[in-house]
Amino acid sequence: MITVRAPATSANLGSGFDVFGVAFDRPADIIRVERAEQTTIDITGVGSQYIPTDPDANTVGAVVDALDAPAHIEIDKGVRPASGLGSSAASAAGAAVALNELYNRGLSRSELVPIAAEGEAVVSGTAHADNVAPSILGGFTIATADGVESVSTDISLVACLPEIAVSTRDARRVVPETAQMAEVVETVGNAATLAVGMCRGDPDLVGRGMDDPLVTPARAELITGYDAVREAAVDAGATGVTVSGAGPSVLAVCRARDQRAVGSAMLTAFDDHEVDARVYQTQVSDGATIL
Ligand SMILES: Nc1ncnc2c1ncn2[C@@H]1O[C@H](COP(=O)(O)OP(=O)(O)OP(=O)(O)O)[C@@H](O)[C@H]1O
Ligand SMILES: N[C@@H](CCO)C(=O)O
Structure with a gap:
C-alpha cells in the first residue's frame, strides 16, 4: 500500500486565472492505494457524503485511467469539497503521486501535473492545472499549456x-x-x-x-x-x-x-x-x- 498526503491549494491569486497557484501546509487529503483488478473508492472525512465513489465521477478515477493503474483507493478528505481550496485537485494530485509509485510508472512530478488535471475536467469541465500543480509540486506555481514552473517562497x-x-x-x-x-x-x-x-x-x-x-x-x-x-x-x-x-x-x-x-x-x-x-x-x- 502507498499512502500520500496531498495539500490544499489556492488557485488564480486574482490576476493569474487558470495559471497561478500556491500550496498550503494544511489542510490536506490522505490517499491510500492498493493494486486491484478493478478500481473501487472509499471516502471518509470532511464532506465525504457529497463526493461520488463512482470512479467515472470522482477526480481520482480519471487519474487511474490516465496511468492505466487500477486500484482500491481510500480517500480521507481533509479539504472540504466546493471550498475554493482545491479539494477535488488534492485527491487527484495525491492519486497521481501514489499510483505512479504503486505501479512504478517513473513519471516526474511535472509529468504528473497534466495527468492529475484530467481529474479536474471530470468535475468542472476543463482540465485546468492551477490547483493540481501546487498540490503535486509545492510552492508558487505557474501552469500553462506549455508546462509548469514552481518557485519556493516564504509568504x-x-x-x-x-x-x-x-x-x-x-x-x-x-x-x-x-x-x-x-x-x-x-x-x-x-x-x-x-x-x-x-x-x-x-x-x-x-x-x-x-x-x-x-x-x-x-x-x-x-x-x-x-x-x-x-x-x-x-x-x-x-x-x-x-x-x-x-x-x-x-x-x-x-x-x-x-x-x-x-x-x-x-x-x-x-x-x-x-x-x-x-x-x-x-x-x-x-x-x-x-x-
Ligand atoms: N475526490 C474528490 N474530492 C473532492 N470533490 C470531488 C472529488 N471527486 C469529485 N468531486 C466533486 O467535485 C466537486 C468539488 O470540486 P470543486 O472544484 O467544485 O471544488 P474545490 O475543488 O473545493 O474548488 P476549487 O477548485 O475552486 O479550489 C464536488 O461536486 C464533488 O462531489
Ligand atoms: N482556475 C479555476 C480554479 C478552480 O478550480 C477557476 O477559477 O475556475
Missing part, C-alpha cells in the same frame, strides 16, 4: 472558508467571455508584479499583484459578505485579498505577524453577515508527500 497566507458551497462548474459560468484591452493590460501588469513578489518573498508586491478587474468581481457576487471581509482583512494588515480559486474561500496575503489579526477580522466580518466560517493560517508550502 504568509490566511484562507477564510465560509459555510457556503460554490461549485467550480457554477463559478466558471460567471466568468466574462470577453475583456477590454485596458483590463488585459492591467491584469498582465498585476500578474507580473505578483510573480516577482513571490520570487522575492515580498508580501507587498504579491498583494499588489493580486488585483484583478476581470474574474474576481464576478465571482465575489457569489460570496455573501465578500466586500466587508476584504475590507476587514486589509484594515487588519493584509497586503492583498482575493477569491480563493472559484470560491467561496477568501484568500489574504500578509506578514506573519499579522496573520492572527487578519484571520480574526475576516471571521468577524463573515459573522456580521450571519455566515459561519473557519480560518486557516498557513504559508506557501511543500507539495504532495509519500508517507
Whole structure:
C-alpha cells in the first residue's frame, strides 16, 4: 500500500486565472492505494457524503485511467469539497503521486501535473492545472499549456472558508467571455508584479499583484459578505485579498505577524453577515508527500 498526503491549494491569486497557484501546509487529503483488478473508492472525512465513489465521477478515477493503474483507493478528505481550496485537485494530485509509485510508472512530478488535471475536467469541465500543480509540486506555481514552473517562497497566507458551497462548474459560468484591452493590460501588469513578489518573498508586491478587474468581481457576487471581509482583512494588515480559486474561500496575503489579526477580522466580518466560517493560517508550502 502507498499512502500520500496531498495539500490544499489556492488557485488564480486574482490576476493569474487558470495559471497561478500556491500550496498550503494544511489542510490536506490522505490517499491510500492498493493494486486491484478493478478500481473501487472509499471516502471518509470532511464532506465525504457529497463526493461520488463512482470512479467515472470522482477526480481520482480519471487519474487511474490516465496511468492505466487500477486500484482500491481510500480517500480521507481533509479539504472540504466546493471550498475554493482545491479539494477535488488534492485527491487527484495525491492519486497521481501514489499510483505512479504503486505501479512504478517513473513519471516526474511535472509529468504528473497534466495527468492529475484530467481529474479536474471530470468535475468542472476543463482540465485546468492551477490547483493540481501546487498540490503535486509545492510552492508558487505557474501552469500553462506549455508546462509548469514552481518557485519556493516564504509568504504568509490566511484562507477564510465560509459555510457556503460554490461549485467550480457554477463559478466558471460567471466568468466574462470577453475583456477590454485596458483590463488585459492591467491584469498582465498585476500578474507580473505578483510573480516577482513571490520570487522575492515580498508580501507587498504579491498583494499588489493580486488585483484583478476581470474574474474576481464576478465571482465575489457569489460570496455573501465578500466586500466587508476584504475590507476587514486589509484594515487588519493584509497586503492583498482575493477569491480563493472559484470560491467561496477568501484568500489574504500578509506578514506573519499579522496573520492572527487578519484571520480574526475576516471571521468577524463573515459573522456580521450571519455566515459561519473557519480560518486557516498557513504559508506557501511543500507539495504532495509519500508517507
Ligand atoms: N475526490 C474528490 N474530492 C473532492 N470533490 C470531488 C472529488 N471527486 C469529485 N468531486 C466533486 O467535485 C466537486 C468539488 O470540486 P470543486 O472544484 O467544485 O471544488 P474545490 O475543488 O473545493 O474548488 P476549487 O477548485 O475552486 O479550489 C464536488 O461536486 C464533488 O462531489
Ligand atoms: N482556475 C479555476 C480554479 C478552480 O478550480 C477557476 O477559477 O475556475
